[in-house]
């Protein structure tokens with residue numbers, strides 16, 4: 001099995017190639033190392049090799065690792081977030097990638113206000129409209145974003161996030177990423193107060209190269225860095 005360092009080198013090489021073919025600068029793209037189920041030792045190994053952003057999908061796991069690793073990296077919460085778990089991460093996260101409903105905004109606002117912090121959030125969009133996926137449909141995105149911007153002062157919307165369908169069909173995957181980019185451009189034109197479309201979080205181990213070609217600037221990569229996950233440890 002290759003080391004975390006070798007894997008990181010390979011992923012970075014591929015990111016560089018994708019940037020080259022799409023005429024983008026490599027430093028525009030953040031590699032977010034997805035560390036769910038990965039032991040702290042390995043996370044530290046990734047950090048020693050230049051990783052500055054890590055993503056977890058379970059609030060308590062994020063909190064546990066944060067206690068050991070601390071603030072030397074940016075902590076991202078990816079994947080669906082239950083309102084009763086917000087308390088575990090509110091003082092630790094750099095950005096939440098899964099803002100997808102008003103009830104969650106209420107809870108984030110309440111907790112963030114208490115500690116006088118503004119929370120960076122990405123709105124999760126379900127472009128492909130698969131029922132199994134979280135996120136709001138693109139048709140509802142603008143109303144949702146306006147509502148958040150008007151009512152929740154401690155939430156700062158910084159962009160959009162999506163997940164591509166699990167399919168070998170690259171055209172279908174590309175269409176989803178392109179759809180998210182188009183939506184971000186549309187929203188950006190509205191100049192909504194307190195909202196920016198700075199980040200597009202899209203692309204995982206299977207599809208981050210396509211995502212970069214379609215405008216992603218945060219790729220969330222786990223398996224290609226740390227190997228296949230073992231969930232029953």
Ligand SMILES: *Cc1c(COP(=O)(O)O)cnc(C)c1O
Pocket residue numbers: 034036057078079204205206220221222223224
């Ligand atoms: C697990 C996960 C990833 C990383 O997936 P890999 O296929 O292991 O790269 C990215 N985004 C989200 C939301 C995830 O839950």
